[in-house]
Amino acid sequence: MKAQTLTFTAPYRLELIEHELPPISAEEVLVQTIVSAISPGTEMLVYRGQFPQNIPIDDCFPGMNSAFCYPLAYGYACVGRVLETGKQVDTSWRDRLVFAFQPHCSFFTTHHSSLVALPPGFAPESACFLPNAETAVNLVQDAAPILGERVLVLGQGVIGLLVAALLRQFPLEKLVTTDFYPLRRAASQALGVDFSLDAGRPDLDAAIRQILPSGADLTLEVSGSPLALDTAIEHTTFSGRIVIGSWYGQKTAAIPLGGRFHRSRIKILSSQVSTLSPELSGRWDKSRRFGVAWQALASIQPEQWITHRFPLQKAEDAYRLLDEHPQDAIQVLLEYSA
Numbered sequence: 001m002k003a004q005t006l007t008f009t010a011p012y013r014l015e016l017i018e019h020e021l022p023p024i025s026a027e028e029v030l031v032q033t034i035v036s037a038i039s040p041g042t043e044m045l046v047y048r049g050q051f052p053q054n055i056p057i058d059d060c061f062p063g064m065n066s067a068f069c070y071p072l073a074y075g076y077a078c079v080g081r082v083l084e085t086g087k088q089v090d091t092s093w094r095d096r097l098v099f100a101f102q103p104h105c106s107f108f109t110t111h112h113s114s115l116v117a118l119p120p121g122f123a124p125e126s127a128c129f130l131p132n133a134e135t136a137v138n139l140v141q142d143a144a145p146i147l148g149e150r151v152l153v154l155g156q157g158v159i160g161l162l163v164a165a166l167l168r169q170f171p172l173e174k175l176v177t178t179d180f181y182p183l184r185r186a187a188s189q190a191l192g193v194d195f196s197l198d199a200g201r202p203d204l205d206a207a208i209r210q211i212l213p214s215g216a217d218l219t220l221e222v223s224g225s226p227l228a229l230d231t232a233i234e235h236t237t238f239s240g241r242i243v244i245g246s247w248y249g250q251k252t253a254a255i256p257l258g259g260r261f262h263r264s265r266i267k268i269l270s271s272q273v274s275t276l277s278p279e280l281s282g283r284w285d286k287s288r289r290f291g292v293a294w295q296a297l298a299s300i301q302p303e304q305w306i307t308h309r310f311p312l313q314k315a316e317d318a319y320r321l322l323d324e325h326p327q328d329a330i331q332v333l334l335e336y337s338a
Contacts, residue, residue, distance in 0.1 A: 001030070006104035006315050006334075008072045011049030012323075014316050015071075024109050029093055030084040031115070033336045036104045037077035037128040040157055040322050040329065041224045045249035046074045047319050052250055073103035077131050079124040080336075085112070093117075099127050106312065106336050119294055125333065129158070129302045133293040135245065135273040136162035141280060141289075142271040143218055143243045145170050152208070152216035152235055153177045155223030156184040156196065158305060158331050159245060163220055165191050165300045176211055178204070178231070179223070181327040187305055199223070199231075208235050215240065222246055226253035233257075239265045245272075305330040312336055 001021045009015050024030050045051050051068040078100045082093045089112045099116040102108050118127050136159055145151060151172050153164050156179035164177050168191055177188045178199040188196040195211050197204060208231075215237030221228050222245045232242045233256065276284050307329045310318040318332050 001107060003105055003107040004312065005073050005106075006075070006312065008046050008070060008074060010070055012047065014047075014319060016313065016315065021107060021109055024084060024086050026086040026088040027111055027113075028086045028109050029082050029089055029112050029115065030107065030109050031078075031080040031098060031100060031102075032083050032107050033078050033080040033102075033105060034097075034124045035079050035128055035336065036075055036102075036334045037132075038075070038104075038318060038322065038332045038334065039077070039131075040326065040332070041159070042247055043074060044319075044322055045247070046072060047323065050249040050251060073105070075103040076101040077128045078102040078104070078108070079118070079127045080108075082115075083107075097122075097124060097127070099130050101131065104312065104315065104334055116290065122294075122297070123303070125306060126297055126301065126303045128333065129162075129297055129331070130290075130293060131273075132158050132162055132302070133296045133300075134289060135159055136166055137289055137292050137296060138273045138276070139163050139220060139222070139243060139245045139271050140166045141284075142269060142277055143220055143241065145172065145218055147171055148173045149217040150174045150212050150214070150237075151176070152212065152219040152232075153193075154199070154219065154221045154228045154231060155179060155225075155246070156181075156188045157222070157224070158302065160184075160220075160222040161187055161191065161305060161330075162296070162300065162302060163222060163245075164188055164193055165302075166296060168192055174212065176208065176216070178208075183307070183327065184330060187330060199228075204231070205234060217241070218243070220245060224248070226251055226255070229253065229255050233261045233266065236264070236266050240267070242266060242268045243271050244268065247272075302331070306333055308332045309335050 003021050007015050007017045082096050085093050097118040175193045177193050177196045180199045185196040219232045219236045219242045221232050224246045226248045
């Protein structure tokens with residue numbers, strides 16, 4: 001069987017490569033993709049060639065290179081249907097809707113243990129948000145918000161919106177978000193946050209101070225811009241926490257650590273979804289966290305943030321949109337013909 005895989009061949013260059021799939025082994029399955037989601041953060045670093053050269057790709061993702069280098073098939077939010085099962089795979093997998101951390105491809109084979117079966121009632125368009133929901137759950141668990149805290153979330157892309165939606169379930173004193181784009185701020189306001197501010201306004205610092213005169217107890221940085229760390233440090237109060245969920249790739253920025261940060265005992269935490277916090281690992285595992293992520297998807301319904309759908313053959317248009325007109329999009333999907 002022939003499959004098509006979307007491949008990054010150089011900065012700003014994509015190619016749809018057709019290849020023959022190998023026969024499935026005894027413990028593998030064949031999956032036909034229905035829809036996959038583009039990550040406007042991580043994947044745009046790959047699209048622009050801004051990924052670091054000295055770290056391996058997360059080994060949680062099957063079907064990818066072991067390291068960041070071109071040509072690279074990259075993506076991790078595929079939902080499809082199982083067409084065939086190997087001899088040692090329970091036949092109940094056949095015809096089941098499944099999620100997989102796979103690159104954008106029309107068909108793929110994988111070990112059945114790497115699949116996540118969709119719970120009853122979940123549409124493929126909703127299930128492709130699973131990695132983002134798991135990331136948001138991980139961020140909130142690492143942040144550990146406390147009753148009555150004042151919280152600032154920088155960035156309202158899909159991850160930021162999911163984080164804000166989860167934080168809305170806590171009895172916080174105040175929840176404030178920022179983003180450059182009106183479309184995302186409107187989505188944030190629809191969640192019921194107290195304020196969603198334009199990250200590009202010249203008086204942003206003054207506006208945040210007016211809303212949070214004592215500063216934020218907790219700040220989450222999910223904008224994808226290291227420059228946002230300036231804002232995080234400026235508006236996090238004494239002994240507050242900054243949780244960084246962004247992956248900056250090769251992007252850097254000069255961070256003012258010689259000012260109030262030096263005396264403020266601010267804690268800065270890197271949060272990444274591939275692992276669980278050591279403090280939780282005795283009680284939590286990825287399976288339990290997936291369960292919470294599915295519950296979050298059911299309650300938040302992030303499919304409301306799908307702004308564009310492109311057939312796989314028009315993938316270049318999808319990435320060009322995200323690169324050149326990010327203000328017009330929140331979540332972009334690739335669709336696959338039967």
